[in-house]
Amino acid sequence: MSTSEDSPDVPIICPECETTTRIPAEDVADSLERHNERLHDGEEIAHVDPDLAEQLQNLVAEDLGLLD
Ligand SMILES: [Zn+2]
Numbered sequence: 001m002s003t004s005e006d007s008p009d010v011p012i013i014c015p016e017c018e019t020t021t022r023i024p025a026e027d028v029a030d031s032l033e034r035h036n037e038r039l040h041d042g043e044e045i046a047h048v049d050p051d052l053a054e055q056l057q058n059l060v061a062e063d064l065g066l067l068d
Contacts, residue, residue, distance in 0.1 A: 010028045010056070
């Protein structure tokens with residue numbers, strides 16, 4: 001059970017490794033960079049689930065009051 005509701009897990013998809021990994025939102029950028037750096041020579045193969053990325057953007061936009 002997660003104790004921190006402030007950092008929802010974000011699904012990271014890597015089509016080349018055929019993995020989906022859930023990473024706390026605050027660590028996503030670092031984890032992505034490390035994964036791609038280590039396993040894919042720095043190419044941006046792994047990425048945030050596109051659907052969720054859009055949702056997150058909307059959430060953040062709502063948070064900031066950008067959707068008024
Ligand atoms: Zn990978």
